[in-house]
Amino acid sequence: MRHTVAAIQMISSPSVPDNIATADRLVRHAAAAGALLVLLPEYWAIMGINDADKVAVAEPLGQGPIQDFMAGLAKELGIWLIGGTLPLASSDPLKVVNTTLVYSPQGESAGRYDKIHLFGFSQGNESYNESKTIVPGKNLGVLDAPFGKVGMSVCYDLRFPELFRAMGPVSLIVLPAAFTYTTGQAHWEILLRARAIENQCYVLAAAQGGMHPNGRRTWGHSMLIDPWGTVKSVLAEGEGVVTGEIDPAFMEGVRQSLPALKHRTM
Numbered sequence: 001m002r003h004t005v006a007a008i009q010m011i012s013s014p015s016v017p018d019n020i021a022t023a024d025r026l027v028r029h030a031a032a033a034g035a036l037l038v039l040l041p042e043y044w045a046i047m048g049i050n051d052a053d054k055v056a057v058a059e060p061l062g063q064g065p066i067q068d069f070m071a072g073l074a075k076e077l078g079i080w081l082i083g084g085t086l087p088l089a090s091s092d093p094l095k096v097v098n099t100t101l102v103y104s105p106q107g108e109s110a111g112r113y114d115k116i117h118l119f120g121f122s123q124g125n126e127s128y129n130e131s132k133t134i135v136p137g138k139n140l141g142v143l144d145a146p147f148g149k150v151g152m153s154v155c156y157d158l159r160f161p162e163l164f165r166a167m168g169p170v171s172l173i174v175l176p177a178a179f180t181y182t183t184g185q186a187h188w189e190i191l192l193r194a195r196a197i198e199n200q201c202y203v204l205a206a207a208q209g210g211m212h213p214n215g216r217r218t219w220g221h222s223m224l225i226d227p228w229g230t231v232k233s234v235l236a237e238g239e240g241v242v243t244g245e246i247d248p249a250f251m252e253g254v255r256q257s258l259p260a261l262k263h264r265t266m
């Protein structure tokens with residue numbers, strides 16, 4: 001049976017209430033289009049003026065306006081809501097955990113993944129060092145959805161194929177992201193398609209896509225890719241929704257005609 005999934009693209013700001021209002025509008029749009037599973041982008045809840053701004057709005061697990069919003073919306077719309085990333089409080093008062101929380105159609109907590117690989121990049125006047133404000137995760141995140149297993153990853157994780165191999169076979173990889181314009185233009189699509197091709201699964205990537213109030217420009221290009229590596233739908237820039245179908249029969253056909261997953265030797 002085919003299922004519709006959706007990726008939400010945002011241009012998040014420093015205001016949590018504004019970002020919640022935008023996410024609310026776009027997730028409702030995705031659900032109205034028939035999506036059973038909706039993915040928000042990395043940093044959807046806050047893209048601060050300074051990296052440390054997220055520490056001030058970090059929530060303890062299980063309480064706070066960001067988590068209340070996601071749980072309530074998943075239940076009201078009857079969808080699987082994969083909450084991109086939100087800042088969870090960590091044991092270090094100066095840092096957060098950059099976390100994806102999953103809510104079931106009943107609005108219950110159904111999964112968690114903390115971003116493992118923290119982005120570092122320095123070129124010209126562009127510089128990022130997530131380890132200054134984020135504590136890295138340690139555990140894989142794999143979720144059971146109606147169409148099969150879903151493997152969770154976040155943004156920079158995309159560059160580490162061993163993470164996806166470690167998940168075991170999954171039907172869908174989700175990747176909330178906030179890729180920079182510079183690195184996204186060069187690497188985003190090719191890396192996403194490679195993960196879909198080598199793991200013979202669907203890849204759903206929800207991105208930030210535009211010029212943010214903090215002056216950071218993100219690449220966008222939220223997309224759904226099928227197990228053959230074909231881009232099924234994409235949104236280049238701006239806020240919006242990308243929808244498409246997961247077709248388990250198509251995935252099985254790819255795996256049977258090209259049994260590369262069975263030919264692994266290590």
Ligand SMILES: O=C(O)CCC(=O)C(=O)O
Nearest residue numbers: 119155156178179180183
């Ligand atoms: O890997 C990249 O080029 C971008 C990663 C990134 O922006 C992030 O992890 O937040």
